Amino acid sequence: MKSDDERVAIVGVGHSKFGKRLDVSMNELGWEAIKPALQDAGIVQKDIDFYSVGNFGYWSEEILPAVTIGEYAGLACGSLKTEAACASGSASLKIAMDSILSGTAKIAMAMGIEKMYNSPNGTIIELIGRAGNYFWEFENFGMTFPGYYALYATKYLAAYNAREEDLCEAAVKAHHYGSLNPYAQFQKETTVEECMKSKYVSRPLKLMDSSPITDGAAAVILARGDIAKKMTDTPIYIESQGTATGTAYIGRRDEYTGLEASRRAADIAFRGAGLEGVGSNFDLFEVHDCFTIAEVMAYEDIGIAKKGEGIKLLKEKQTYRDGKYPANLDGGLKSKGHPIGATGISQAVEITKQLRGDAGKGRQADIKRGRALQHNVGGTGHYAYVTIYSRGD
Amino acid sequence: MPDEPILEDRRILELRYRMPILQIREFFTGLEEGKVRGTKCRDCGKIYFPPQSECSSCMTKNMEWIDFGGDATLETFTTVEVAPTSFAAEGKYVVAVGKLDEGINVLSWLNLNGTKDIKIGMKMKLKSLRKKEGYYSYEFFQE
Numbered sequence: 270m271k272s273d274d275e276r277v278a279i280v281g282v283g284h285s286k287f288g289k290r291l292d293v294s295m296n297e298l299g300w301e302a303i304k305p306a307l308q309d310a311g312i313v314q315k316d317i318d319f320y321s322v323g324n325f326g327y328w329s330e331e332i333l334p335a336v337t338i339g340e341y342a343g344l345a346c347g348s349l350k351t352e353a354a355c356a357s358g359s360a361s362l363k364i365a366m367d368s369i370l371s372g373t374a375k376i377a378m379a380m381g382i383e384k385m386y387n388s389p390n391g392t393i394i395e396l397i398g399r400a401g402n403y404f405w406e407f408e409n410f411g412m413t414f415p416g417y418y419a420l421y422a423t424k425y426l427a428a429y430n431a432r433e434e435d436l437c438e439a440a441v442k443a444h445h446y447g448s449l450n451p452y453a454q455f456q457k458e459t460t461v462e463e464c465m466k467s468k469y470v471s472r473p474l475k476l477m478d479s480s481p482i483t484d485g486a487a488a489v490i491l492a493r494g495d496i497a498k499k500m501t502d503t504p505i506y507i508e509s510q511g512t513a514t515g516t517a518y519i520g521r522r523d524e525y526t527g528l529e530a531s532r533r534a535a536d537i538a539f540r541g542a543g544l545e546g547v548g549s550n551f552d553l554f555e556v557h558d559c560f561t562i563a564e565v566m567a568y569e570d571i572g573i574a575k576k577g578e579g580i581k582l583l584k585e586k587q588t589y590r591d592g593k594y595p596a597n598l599d600g601g602l603k604s605k606g607h608p609i610g611a612t613g614i615s616q617a618v619e620i621t622k623q624l625r626g627d628a629g630k631g632r633q634a635d636i637k638r639g640r641a642l643q644h645n646v647g648g649t650g651h652y653a654y655v656t657i658y659s660r661g662d
Numbered sequence: 663m664p665d666e667p668i669l670e671d672r673r674i675l676e677l678r679y680r681m682p683i684l685q686i687r688e689f690f691t692g693l694e695e696g697k698v699r700g701t702k703c704r705d706c707g708k709i710y711f712p713p714q715s716e717c718s719s720c721m722t723k724n725m726e727w728i729d730f731g732g733d734a735t736l737e738t739f740t741t742v743e744v745a746p747t748s749f750a751a752e753g754k755y756v757v758a759v760g761k762l763d764e765g766i767n768v769l770s771w772l773n774l775n776g777t778k779d780i781k782i783g784m785k786m787k788l789k790s791l792r793k794k795e796g797y798y799s800y801e802f803f804q805e
Contacts, residue, residue, distance in 0.1 A: 391747035398746045405712045409799045411749035419740035472741040520767035580718040
């Protein structure tokens with residue numbers, strides 16, 4: 270058992286409204302997450318020893334978001350920007366956590382932000398499509414982000430005799446919980462029929478299989494365990510984090526029905542938390558559902574479903590709030606929105622609220638074991654971060 | 663929330679990269695000769711595609727070029743319906759991953775000329791080809 274000063278806990282969270290946020294600049298959007306995080310932790314800017322900003326960028330004008338947001342927010346301690354594609358937020362969390370574990374900081378802030386609507390849709394599709402292996406996959410073949418996941422979806426559906434309708438079940442669940450989350454981009458329910466009628470973006474994936482383009486920011490304040498205990502009655506500890514990097518070239522993957530990097534990251538996280546596996550150790554999961562197929566593969570990669578049985582889990586509603594493995598009760602990337610660099614921190618905010626019992630009506634999980642798992646993937650299994658949180662009881 | 667007012671940027675940036683290919687020049691000369699190639703480590707036998715000029719396992723440059731036979735099996739595929747801006751003129755295209763008989767997976771377009779039902783497991787041939795714009799690339803063709 271680690272002593273309190275060898276642990277890191279979340280002591281404050283902040284989350285902006287996700288969506289098309291052309292009413293605010295990047296710095297204003299960042300402040301929308303930082304201000305409530307500071308207030309929640311009961312601290313002021315000078316209490317923070319280090320901060321990190323998860324951001325992918327390119328589609329918005331500021332190249333140094335850690336500095337411009339820091340200036341707006343009144344932060345002057347050490348900082349940096351982290352990039353791990355769609356897992357940039359988890360990378361931000363890692364750096365802030367490590368700054369405490371290394372002894373150089375007592376209190377740190379990890380935030381994530383993305384301002385995607387500052388560019389037109391075509392530019393965004395172009396830029397995310399380039400984020401695989403530019404030279405061998407984009408230059409000649411024009412890969413897109415949905416295209417990558419569609420390669421997995423085609424193989425998965427064929428390998429396990431599944432239908433597109435089965436994937437749409439993930440969209441239905443996401444929109445159900447999104448409809449209950451005031452911070453979500455889409456706050457309305459959907460149906461399998463509506464999902465099936467939506468346009469193909471990259472066969473077999475349709476618009477309703479895909480997470481949207483999103484502006485958003487989220488922030489968490491971290492503190493060394495012994496300090497966290499003095500700051501709040503409900504510190505949420507980061508028990509462990511597993512990380513892994515997959516191949517850039519998709520041809521170098523061994524299989525196309527799951528993400529090997531996710532499985533490795535999960536294994537490392539389980540071992541770090543002293544667990545043998547997923548078992549029945551968790552009250553809640555946040556999984557990376559940038560596409561419906563991604564959610565299904567996530568179930569199998571973290572071990573709550575056997576290979577090929579992720580769709581069965583959905584069909585049986587086992588990942589709904591009252592099921593065996595509640596997942597993405599905030600609407601997930603699919604309905605809450607997926608502001609690339611903010612997603613990992615948004616998941617951490619949701620888990621903190623859930624473990625505190627503050628998630629809100631209709632979507633609060635039953636917290637018995639006091640433990641939750643976050644699965645955050647960058648690209649198509651290019652980066653993988655799995656983080657385990659607990660109430661420490 | 664209101665979308666206006668917006669300040670439209672007056673500074674336009676055009677990005678066009680210069681990508682060095684000196685170390686893998688034979689890949690591109692191979693395409694012009696009708697061959698798709700990878701590199702193979704003479705020490706450990708590992709085949710590299712994309713080609714590398716140095717084996718990162720053996721830490722040696724003891725590499726040779728091998729011409730792929732081209733026989734492949736379709737692993738998976740997708741039809742890209744919403745293309746990036748720089749591919750807007752291409753219409754819909756099929757991207758495939760094929761497993762070469764050499765055991766290497768390659769991602770490229772599946773040429774739709776004469777292609778009928780696309781099915782995982784179908785036999786394909788990987789061939790180099792000259793694009794209408796004049797540069798060389800490689801694509802899968804249905805056998």
